[in-house]
Amino acid sequence: MAQIIDGRKVSDKVREAVREEAARFVAKHGYKPKLAVVLAGEDPASQIYVRNKEKGCAEVGMDSEVRRLPATIRQEELTAKVRELNADKSVHGILVQIPLPEGLSEQAVLGEIDPRKDVDGLHPLNMGKLLKGDDSGFVPCTPQGVIELILSTGIDISGKEAAVIGRSNIVGKPTALLLMQRHATVTICHSRTKDLGTVLRRSEIVVSAVGSARLVTGEMVKPGAVVIDVGTNRVAGKLVGDVDFDSVKEAAGYITPVPGGVGPMTIAFLLKNTLRAAQLLAP
Ligand code: NAD
Numbered sequence: 001m002a003q004i005i006d007g008r009k010v011s012d013k014v015r016e017a018v019r020e021e022a023a024r025f026v027a028k029h030g031y032k033p034k035l036a037v038v039l040a041g042e043d044p045a046s047q048i049y050v051r052n053k054e055k056g057c058a059e060v061g062m063d064s065e066v067r068r069l070p071a072t073i074r075q076e077e078l079t080a081k082v083r084e085l086n087a088d089k090s091v092h093g094i095l096v097q098i099p100l101p102e103g104l105s106e107q108a109v110l111g112e113i114d115p116r117k118d119v120d121g122l123h124p125l126n127m128g129k130l131l132k133g134d135d136s137g138f139v140p141c142t143p144q145g146v147i148e149l150i151l152s153t154g155i156d157i158s159g160k161e162a163a164v165i166g167r168s169n170i171v172g173k174p175t176a177l178l179l180m181q182r183h184a185t186v187t188i189c190h191s192r193t194k195d196l197g198t199v200l201r202r203s204e205i206v207v208s209a210v211g212s213a214r215l216v217t218g219e220m221v222k223p224g225a226v227v228i229d230v231g232t233n234r235v236a237g238k239l240v241g242d243v244d245f246d247s248v249k250e251a252a253g254y255i256t257p258v259p260g261g262v263g264p265m266t267i268a269f270l271l272k273n274t275l276r277a278a279q280l281l282a283p
Pocket of ligand 1: 165166168189193210212215
């Protein structure tokens, strides 16, 4: 029977450290670190995420502002907004909420963010630094949270067989890179992977970031494995992950719940990245 990893508890520790460090920053510089979020369109899930980010900033003594833009905004206008925030000295972190409304290019807008303010770590320069193992850049928040949750179990990542399911730029790829940096042997699985079960059954660490309920079941998991469930899915009005919690908890050594696992970690690391941006930009 697996031990449940309490993401709220682990994230509280990260947030508490950010709160203390932010207070020292304010005492030294006389202003608060500030996150600016660009929200285009009316996507209901994005509205909730953005509200949580604002709340998170306030709780650790940091400022935030949300630029709400209509779904009909043109690419050039969106670029202009980002450039405005790049030039604004009171803003230290910039996050463009994804997904963007149809017709807008994510890649184009992410490339416009000043890499020094890119707290989501999605600018090509920051992605390149992560690939090279140069830790002067910004790393996406959810993957940092995943690593922190694995470390909270006390296991040593070095030398472990790890499987990451999903190959997105925001979760799958950076998570695989961070695990490799910590010397795991990593297999990246995706929609064309032929036999997921065979890969998972040999993996001591499993991170699932797909968005498909009950993708990972108990018989696919190596006994004692650490299973981190990034996925979020709505099933009959209920929020569930990718992992079939009831069967997997019988086999795994450690498992994260959904909700209350990875979700709280993402915001905690966004706050940490924003504080770091303010520190690096400070005179
Ligand atoms: P995405 O849609 O960009 O990527 C999904 C990945 O899953 C793709 O790389 C695809 O190849 C892979 N995939 C699809 N079907 C598969 C299958 N049957 N077997 C194996 N792989 C398959 O999504 P994303 O942005 O990476 O997010 C993934 C999930 O994580 C979503 O459910 C999202 O809501 C959730 N998420 C949660 C948090 C959080 O803080 N809790 C943060 C980010 C994303």
